[in-house]
Amino acid sequence: MEDFVMKLSERPPEFYIKTRIFHPNIDENGNVCCNLIGSGWSSRNSARSIFYGVFAVLSKPNAQNGYVNEALEIFLKSKDEMLEKPEIGQENTRIR
Template identity: 35%
Template sequence: MQKNPPPLCFAEPENPTKSMLHWIGWVEGPEDTPYAGGKFRLTIDFPTEFPFKPPTIHFITPIFHPNISEKGEICLDILHSQWSPAISIRALLMSLCSLLTDPNPDHGLNKDALKLYRTNQRKYNEAVRDWTKRYAMQDSN
């Protein structure tokens, strides 16, 4: 990760002297998306069976997205049914950035965001920009 950092994202162990299983990180909102300018913090918890079982990733910054619940849970196939031990943390983070660019309208955890995304792209983009400004553009980020 440190030798070849992925664009728009970052992750590292929160306290490497205590545990290498709990990481913190963030993804930046990709340009040309309503998430642009935002920094979305997340946690990554690795099971002891990693890499044979996927990590659990949660957004801790509120985000308005069809595939991310209000609790920060993520609906992304590579975190569940399509997990492979060959998937790197770098690839996972890049997949999260890609999810911000291209939500999956077939599966949703946030029903309000999913409905807007499917029916009114303009209102969806306005809501995303509002949430991004409100929660992901704070001075402390």
């Protein structure tokens, strides 16, 4: 655990979602668009705050920090339509 904490304080963690999902803040490679692991990184961030931040992005998409993709376009146009189309990203689900 000490090694994890040391590495966490040196640089932001690499965090990605293995299962392909249709989400405006997740790119096609599973990279998560979240300030806590990007431009807002601070060595003061705890592992808990990072997990909470990623969970918040997954549960409540953020159009201001989204990747440019179909999910973001649909989300900006109609949040309700996006909620009706979760299967779009599930067609080619793959585990890395």
